[in-house]
């Protein structure tokens with residue numbers, strides 16, 4: 128196959144704009160000249176870009192998914208009017224054909240990341256047909272259940288109940304509502320509850336599920352040499368970070384009605400006394416704690432820093448520079464070569480935010496940065512950034528905490 | 534006080550040879566420190582794991598030899614009913630067997646014992662016939678329970694590290710062997726799930742600041758007092774800590 132050769136001179140000449148008297152020849156490469164030796168229609172990259180541009184003001188944004196023909200499209204200076212943001216839609220399931228229970232832990236009445244993932248997984252089991260409903264079950268009141276994806280909510284105040292009491296209560300709920308699936312977190316008290324429920328009901332359970340879809344659930348077994356696959360059973364515990372949190376429209380979160388008689392809360396006779404000992408943040412390791420107060424090279428006043436960490440009830444941490452200098456113990460180092468945090472909140476005082484450091488706080492939901500440099504990477508990462516000298520902020524924080532009397 | 538430590542038929546994650554899990558080694562050390570008569574118990578085709586547990590402080594052990602495909606739970610129930618221990622200590626999950634962590638719960642249900650999960654410490658209680666148990670909760674919190682004996686506990690990884698393995702102790706310890714014929718014992722329940730070779734599924738990436746609600750706030754050059762106010766307000770609004778008295 129031989130194609131006619133392109134004559135570059137002729138092609139260039141066809142783009143030439145006649146500007147009489149100009150010193151340099153001016154070319155308009157956007158103009159599609161008649162010259163196309165092959166006879167094929169020529170692409171006009173500028174026009175294609177203009178068509179895929181979706182916002183006309185500020186920073187240009189392009190939607191490259193446009194697959195149609197670009198022939199005869201509107202002129203490049205057309206403005207795309209973005210539709211006015213509609214009111215958020217509400218997902219209402221009036222009469223669900225079936226329920227999927229998701230058991231929330233929500234310490235302190237706040238949904239954790241894992242709780243949200245559980246609700247997301249429950250939505251996968253329900254599907255988008257609108258037949259089924261996701262019911263969030265919790266033992267203490269929780270805020271924000273609707274946006275997290277609960278169509279129904281059932282809060283049974285059983286904070287003081289023992290684990291076996293909760294299992295009996297849950298069994299009553301499962302028997303009276305007959306949910307199609309009950310999803311637990313494979314962590315802490317939920318994992319315990321799931322197993323108690325499974326043996327007391329004689330139902331098989333799939334534990335630590337790694338993949339969950341509407342038709343298939345998979346878990347690892349035999350020390351990760353084999354996996355068990357099957358239809359999602361009724362009882363399942365989901366591994367952490369195995370499902371995406373729910374991201375759809377806000378759900379109704381209507382309360383499910385239930386009678387106390389169906390599920391009485393009993394105490395356990397074998398347990399004679401029960402004492403809760405809260406964790407002492409000063410003595411916790413970095414991988415266990417939920418709130419880290421951390422010092423970087425921008426902190427020189429370590430007396431105030433240690434006092435501040437204690438007063439804020441956080442675990443002290445540090446960047447590598449500080450640990451290398453011997454100002455903080457090596458166990459306190461946060462980052463790729465230190466500890467990767469699992470906590471929710473990180474307060475970074477005078478830390479630049481090197482990639483090796485940011486790796487250590489990748490999982491933190493809330494980050495506060497105090498730094499003198501507005502362009503530090505830590506400021507980019509933080510939800511609240513204070514551009515101020517850490518040596519001034521620390522005493523002010525201490526003073527404020529003293530005033531509040533804690 | 535009679536204590537039984539449950540030892541599963543675990544395998545080493547890399548070499549696949551019979552090996553004691555760290556959790557069960559912790560359980561053996563905890564039981565040895567507790568004092569009283571301590572015995573290991575394993576139902577399965579080999580006693581290699583039990584031998585290793587002896588090296589971590591158990592003096593004696595019982596090995597119920599059953600075939601590979603037989604469910605160990607009925608044999609364990611029969612043995613524990615006859616032995617009537619005060620405390621049964623198990624790991625919270627197996628490694629290299631079923632890995633469901635259901636065996637202790639099935640035993641507790643059948644023996645009608647209370648079960649306490651995720652235990653990091655066991656010590657004799659103040660009253661007779663009681664035991665004081667420390668349970669690990671999330672975020673470093675602990676729960677101290679005083680429980681009426683008998684009780685079954687499962688060990689949490691944060692329990693004290695196991696005492697070092699002593700070869701001489703492993704040789705010295707005695708294992709009582711009992712062969713249990715498969716006849717009469719139900720084989721493991723047919724599972725509704727199909728087994729196939731494992732395929733690694735990476736966990737979802739934890740995105741920086743995922744789930745972070747609201748806008749990012751940047752305060753340029755506030756007074757230190759204003760900065761302090763904002764930091765405390767941020768911590769309290771997001772439910773991290775409460776600072777008012």
Ligand SMILES: Cc1cc2nc3c(=O)[nH]c(=O)nc-3n(C[C@H](O)[C@H](O)[C@H](O)COP(=O)(O)OP(=O)(O)OC[C@H]3O[C@@H](n4cnc5c(N)ncnc54)[C@H](O)[C@@H]3O)c2cc1C
Pocket residue numbers: 422423424425426445446447448449460461462463464465466476477478479480481482483484487497498499500503515516517518
């Ligand atoms: C293989 C490898 C592994 C590493 N692993 C880790 C790791 O695990 N953890 C880790 O932390 N690092 C690690 N590092 C080091 C990392 O690259 C950075 O060097 C280090 O994190 C920087 O620490 P820094 O932010 O405290 O110090 P700097 O980079 O010196 O930053 C100090 C910051 O404080 C600010 N500042 C200065 N004065 C003040 C003031 N008065 N008030 C407020 N702010 C002020 C500055 O603007 C600056 O942003 C590793 C490096 C390598 C090569």
Ligand SMILES: Nc1ncnc2c1ncn2[C@@H]1O[C@H](COP(=O)(O)O)[C@@H](O)[C@H]1O
Pocket residue numbers: 538539540541542556557574575576577605609622623624625626627628630631632633634635636637
């Ligand atoms: N065959 C067995 N014999 C004795 N104890 C067992 C056996 N299988 C499991 N266990 C105990 O139950 C715990 C949990 O095991 P699993 O339910 O298999 O995950 C283990 O850590 C052991 O303490």
